[in-house]
Amino acid sequence: MTGSGRPDDPSGGPSRASADAAPASRIGEFDLIARVFAPLAGEGALGLVDDAAGYAPPPGFDLVLTKDALAADVHFFRADPWDAVARKALRVNLSDLASKGATPVGYLLGLGLPADWTVGHMDAFGRGLAADQEAFGIRLFGGDTIQSPDRLVLSVTAIGTVPAGRMVRRGGACPGDLVVVTGTIGDAALGLKLRLDPGLAGRLGLSEDDRAHLLDRYLLPQPRTAVAEAVLAHASGAMDVSDGLVGDLAKMAAASRAHIQIDADQVPLSDAARRFVALHDAASGDDAALRAALTGGDDYEIAAAIPEMQVDAFLADCLAAGVPATVIGRVTAGEGIRVNDRSGAAMDLGDGSFRHF
Structure with a gap:
């Protein structure tokens, strides 16, 4: 889950390089990845220190891929607990895999954090992911974390497997x-x-x-x-x-x-x-x-x-x-x-x- 940011914008728009220093209630981007997400990483994720993960399905199986994006005040309420938000984001994707007859194996996470996020929020978010990873037998493969201008936004790409040629459509x-x-x-x-x-x-x-x-x-x-x-x-x-x-x-x-x-x-x-x-x-x-x-x-x-x-x-x-x-x-x-x-x-x-x- 490597960090990413765009170069300085000559139009005066926000960029990582020009962002204010994180307040005391927060930690830096890479410390956040190490603290919350690296412990969730699975085999092939390379500890979330590379640009991508690698995963080979078992012989005779196809990959099934699905993605759902969620945004505060559209799919959940801003006041909802962050652990529940994390679990909901995982579960709506696992539902898609189940309907295809697929067995889930892992996921990618895109996360846009609003200006008022705290370490406490992210610790709860990580606990929610950890609980459902244990419940559903999946691991984090990687993703990206950015600053969101308005609200919490997240997107999960879930990955599953089915016997070759047998995905239910x-x-x-x-x-x-x-x-x-x-x-x-x-x-x-x-x-x-x-x-x-x-x-x-x-x-x-x-x-x-x-x-x-x-x-x-x-x-x-x-x-x-x-x-x-x-x-x-x-x-x-x-x-x-x-x-x-x-x-x-x-x-x-x-x-x-x-x-x-x-x-x-x-x-x-x-x-x-x-x-x-x-x-x-x-x-x-x-x-x-x-x-x-x-x-x-x-x-x-x-x-x-x-x-x-x-x-x-x-x-x-x-x-x-x-x-x-x-x-x-x-x-x-x-x-x-x-x-x-x-x-x-x-x-x-x-x-x-x-x-x-």
Whole structure:
């Protein structure tokens, strides 16, 4: 994780050479790398003292690469603990690898630090990375650290392996496949509503346990790495649910040149989400909370198209891995996506997903 900076800018813009000395609450760039990141480095990272790392996949395996960038006040709140921010950045990428049937091996980290960062922030950040490296069996390969003009920004490139030629693509869904999702949908989107409106839980009469569950699911995703092997063994197509279930399944349908139909009543909700939806929508007289759960995103579950003859085996493999999975619909010939409500009528959910722009 070598440092980098641009040359002095004749236009008067910031540069490393002209930056003010670090305050007492901070340390220099290279001391920061040695203190926080070098202990996280894996084989091939060369102690983070070279310009690049080297990694050779095992014979007969392909590399799977994915990248997600996160920014304060877009993907997390500025006040969020830095250890949780670090873990979220890792986990959203691990979710992508799991949906491809890949086993994670390591990652690269790009980090833009705001003006008010401290050693305490970075020690917490390092602890968060260390905890998840241990939990998911990965190591840091390298990256870059720069100054950010406004807010904390970070980007992770995660690296995994799959048997050669077997990566599961989102465009592999076939007519006749059943659509299955892992875990539960909508918790994070509803948790975000609670973050944005701190009084909402009280007005709804939501219990503290339910509130805590939903907030945690937004703050700290649970990537389904445990079911990557089941995805690899059974799925025709798969993707992680990050931008909203309905919108992401629409992407799968488009990539597969097929039609996907799901039943809203079959989409698995946690007990906390179910109670939130019931309380909110009863009070408002509409289905806004249910719509948010179906389209809001940040679930980091896996949506998979599974041949009907293999569905029972897939569900059993997921359950054995500690991750329940639920059949919510079917792939047919055609194009687009249809979401049926309880009466069988099509729901109008717009784009069905979060968009940055």
